Amino acid sequence: MATKRNSEDASARSSGEALRGLFGHHEPPSGVPSKPNGGSIDLLAGLNPAQREAVLHETGPLFILAGPGSGKTRVITRRIAWLCRERGVDPWRILAITFTNKAAREMRERVEAILPVRGLWISTFHSLCARILRREIEILPGYTRDFTIYDTNDKNQLLKQLLKDSDYDVTRFKPAMVGAWISDWKNGLDRTRDADLEDAESIEGELFSKMKRRYTEALRKHNALDFDDLLVKVHEIFEEHPGVRDSYASRFVHVMVDEYQDTNHVQYRLTKSLASIHGNVAVCGDPDQSIYGWRGADIRNILDFEQDFPSPRVVKLEQNYRSTMAILKAAQAVIEKNFDRKSKSLWSEKGEGRKIVSLTCADENDEAREIALQIQALQREGRSPRHIAVFYRVNFMQRALESALRLARVPYQIIGGQEFYERREIRDLVSYAKLVVNPADDVAFRRVVNVPSRGIGDKSIETLSEFAADRRITLRDAARSTEALSRIRGRGRAGIAEFTALMDGLADLKDQPAAFALEQILEAIGTERWLAEMADDKDVDRQSNVDELVTFAESYDQMVEASRLAADPARGTEALEGGLRGFLQDIALVSDTDALVDDTDKVTLMTLHSAKGLEFPVVFIAGLEEELLPHARAMQDMSGQRPGSAIEEERRLFYVGITRAEERLFLLHANQRMFFGEFGFRTPSRFLGEIPPDVIEGYEPDRDEEEMLGVYDKADAVEALAVGDRVSHEHFGRGTIDRLQGAGVNARATVRFPAHGTKVLLLQYAKLTRIAQDSR
DNA sequence: AAATCCGCGTTTTTT
DNA sequence: ACGCGGATTT
Numbered sequence: 001m002a003t004k005r006n007s008e009d010a011s012a013r014s015s016g017e018a019l020r021g022l023f024g025h026h027e028p029p030s031g032v033p034s035k036p037n038g039g040s041i042d043l044l045a046g047l048n049p050a051q052r053e054a055v056l057h058e059t060g061p062l063f064i065l066a067g068p069g070s071g072k073t074r075v076i077t078r079r080i081a082w083l084c085r086e087r088g089v090d091p092w093r094i095l096a097i098t099f100t101n102k103a104a105r106e107m108r109e110r111v112e113a114i115l116p117v118r119g120l121w122i123s124t125f126h127s128l129c130a131r132i133l134r135r136e137i138e139i140l141p142g143y144t145r146d147f148t149i150y151d152t153n154d155k156n157q158l159l160k161q162l163l164k165d166s167d168y169d170v171t172r173f174k175p176a177m178v179g180a181w182i183s184d185w186k187n188g189l190d191r192t193r194d195a196d197l198e199d200a201e202s203i204e205g206e207l208f209s210k211m212k213r214r215y216t217e218a219l220r221k222h223n224a225l226d227f228d229d230l231l232v233k234v235h236e237i238f239e240e241h242p243g244v245r246d247s248y249a250s251r252f253v254h255v256m257v258d259e260y261q262d263t264n265h266v267q268y269r270l271t272k273s274l275a276s277i278h279g280n281v282a283v284c285g286d287p288d289q290s291i292y293g294w295r296g297a298d299i300r301n302i303l304d305f306e307q308d309f310p311s312p313r314v315v316k317l318e319q320n321y322r323s324t325m326a327i328l329k330a331a332q333a334v335i336e337k338n339f340d341r342k343s344k345s346l347w348s349e350k351g352e353g354r355k356i357v358s359l360t361c362a363d364e365n366d367e368a369r370e371i372a373l374q375i376q377a378l379q380r381e382g383r384s385p386r387h388i389a390v391f392y393r394v395n396f397m398q399r400a401l402e403s404a405l406r407l408a409r410v411p412y413q414i415i416g417g418q419e420f421y422e423r424r425e426i427r428d429l430v431s432y433a434k435l436v437v438n439p440a441d442d443v444a445f446r447r448v449v450n451v452p453s454r455g456i457g458d459k460s461i462e463t464l465s466e467f468a469a470d471r472r473i474t475l476r477d478a479a480r481s482t483e484a485l486s487r488i489r490g491r492g493r494a495g496i497a498e499f500t501a502l503m504d505g506l507a508d509l510k511d512q513p514a515a516f517a518l519e520q521i522l523e524a525i526g527t528e529r530w531l532a533e534m535a536d537d538k539d540v541d542r543q544s545n546v547d548e549l550v551t552f553a554e555s556y557d558q559m560v561e562a563s564r565l566a567a568d569p570a571r572g573t574e575a576l577e578g579g580l581r582g583f584l585q586d587i588a589l590v591s592d593t594d595a596l597v598d599d600t601d602k603v604t605l606m607t608l609h610s611a612k613g614l615e616f617p618v619v620f621i622a623g624l625e626e627e628l629l630p631h632a633r634a635m636q637d638m639s640g641q642r643p644g645s646a647i648e649e650e651r652r653l654f655y656v657g658i659t660r661a662e663e664r665l666f667l668l669h670a671n672q673r674m675f676f677g678e679f680g681f682r683t684p685s686r687f688l689g690e691i692p693p694d695v696i697e698g699y700e701p702d703r704d705e706e707e708m709l710g711v712y713d714k715a716d717a718v719e720a721l722a723v724g725d726r727v728s729h730e731h732f733g734r735g736t737i738d739r740l741q742g743a744g745v746n747a748r749a750t751v752r753f754p755a756h757g758t759k760v761l762l763l764q765y766a767k768l769t770r771i772a773q774d775s776r
Numbered sequence: 777a778a779a780t781c782c783g784c785g786t787t788t789t790t791t
Numbered sequence: 792a793c794g795c796g797g798a799t800t801t
Binding site: 099100101124125126127151152171227228230231291292294295393394395396397416450453455456457458459460490491492589607608609610628631632633634649653675676 | 786
């Protein structure tokens with residue numbers, strides 16, 4: 001779901017961060033022999049017997065039951081290296097599926113660090129499927145390789161339109177809700193509980209089956225796929241065209257799936273198809289860390305696995321190499337409260353370690369400040385920020401944390417939350433590009449047809465839309481029809497003609513390099529006027545975001561070029577798709593979560609869900625309160641399943657959080673917290689009470705004023721500026737202050753730079769230095 | 777057609 | 792507290 005955040009927060013994050021490190025899932029640029037021989041590293045060094053067994057497993061199904069911190073990734077990477085080196089398997093015949101692009105990148109790096117292999121297929125299900133579809137989709141009627149990928153936002157826009165067209169009350173049946181139904185239906189294929197919903201003779205049942213049909217039709221008409229479709233369409237192709245399935249299944253001699261507990265039914269079916277010829281499938285997972293039930297993750301996959309891949313070898317990894325005993329005991333005690341689980345024990349040779357600290361705070365600001373103070377203390381002990389992480393249940397909690405850390409001058413990075421691609425100007429530009437590549441994309445058409453303003457209002461678009469619907473043609477084609485234009489009154493007519501001419505002029509760009517194409521688009525739409533029109537009181541420097549995207553496209557193009565040089569069909573390494581089309585399909589699948597850069601020395605802030613698979617010496621978990629963790633929705637949700645199962649997932653989420661910590665764990669909760677703009681009193685989470693008293697100590701921080709002030713030292717130095725001051729900025733040069741707004745963290749200045757125009761700058765970040773009036 | 781105002785729901789979690 | 796959508800102006 002598109003999370004919305006206010007502009008201050010959005011501008012606070014460098015968009016560069018959001019883009020960095022997204023290339024990992026591609027082929028490496030340099031050509032290196034793909035089949036190494038020799039190599040002297042002992043692939044079994046330092047492995048325990050269970051780990052060895054998993055690495056050395058020859059053929060047939062393998063199930064690795066891996067507790068947290070049990071060296072699972074190590075086992076997978078060593079196994080891949082072992083298969084290549086000792087069993088002579090071509091790297092490009094190995095497929096490894098990870099949960100995120102970032103995990104894929106890391107896994108690739110780790111294998112390559114052991115062995116100089118090239119051409120491994122390591123990616124998420126979604127990236128893999130996108131890649132397959134680029135080659136195979138035209139076998140499905142109505143689709144071309146120019147297909148667009150709709151993200152959640154696009155999907156909701158489309159659904160809203162369809163609901164309106166069907167005269168449903170959009171306020172009662174929200175697009176997002178309908179979207180969730182459809183998603184459940186697709187992810188479970190034919191076996192979901194929503195099949196019941198459809199049969200039910202209720203308004204909802206009727207609406208659902210109607211929308212399901214209309215939505216599917218609309219996507220096909222638009223030559224578009226949503227996230228789920230990426231998987232579902234590949235599945236369809238595999239089912240209906242066994243030849244295609246076999247070409248992939250025979251290619252991949254070994255298939256591995258990480259985080260198997262979080263796969264859904266389609267993913268399971270895909271795994272089965274991909275392994276259908278060689279039968280060498282290794283899955284790795286931990287039911288206790290299953291936290292994506294809401295996304296269709298299905299425990300039945302584990303049971304089905306044993307049925308479809310008979311008598312798999314099962315390897316249990318129970319030794320933990322990550323956490324101290326205090327942390328492990330807490331984790332174990334918590335997870336044991338789950339009724340619905342197979343018992344599994346964890347042990348570690350690490351010592352007891354420091355006690356877990358539980359902190360009771362007055363409110364969310366106090367909580368955030370406390371975290372900042374603790375981090376400062378840890379830094380004084382020589383702890384580096386990169387070794388520290390702060391987790392929370394819901395994204396909105398990041399705000400308070402962010403501003404406290406900012407004031408305390410603690411460097412931090414946020415993973416997730418608002419994405420770069422959700423910014424308005426980026427969405428607009430990307431929509432233009434999508435429409436260039438895929439003229440059938442009506443969602444993109446609607447978004448940009450009047451951006452910048454061409455005098456086209458709702459009425460004009462409605463007229464056009466009805467015309468298009470009658471003739472079953474796209475909006476682009478309708479806009480080209482003189483008959484349609486004649487029905488449109490007023491200013492809109494010329495505007496639509498203008499837009500059509502503009503887009504037609506850009507048609508050739510779809511095979512051009514991405515950066516060039518984007519620049520042409522920008523020129524055609526008139527960046528100046530477009531951005532000026534959007535100008536509002538927001539502190540967003542939209543121009544630099546646009547520049548950022550172009551720069552990113554440039555590096556994408558370079559990478560594509562490199563991959564062309566390195567491609568070697570004989571070894572199974574292919575060049576990237578490239579061009580504007582490839583660029584769009586790739587950016588659709590990346591997220592901020594993938595951008596985590598380990599080499600920056602910053603504290604990491606993220607949701608508990610994003611934390612899966614990571615580890616940090618020091619971990620803070622904020623908001624350990626009833627209705628937050630467990631979340632209120634989980635508490636009320638009994639959704640026809642076993643009572644308490646939603647709570648059990650919340651508990652697993654907490655378990656995942658705890659087990660990320662290596663040495664120190666801080667758990668925080670507040671007595672009062674602001675919700676929807678109102679203060680509410682809070683109760684400590686039931687999960688806190690499940691931690692054995694001997695491994696946890698609690699206290700209510702009682703800071704003296706001096707200490708509190710210490711956090712904020714120098715924070716308000718910026719207040720020394722005044723309107724009319726001449727200032728100097730490292731990038732924009734000299735300018736004059738036009739306006740000052742806000743205070744403290746929110747303090748911002750509107751500055752006129754002769755060379756760069758007027759900018760609104762957050763004083764926290766912009767290093768503005770005042771220059772004397774007479775020094776010019 | 778664009779600008780302004782008011783009221784309402786919002787906050788799980790992500791590819 | 793916030794943005795969005797709808798209604799109401801201009």
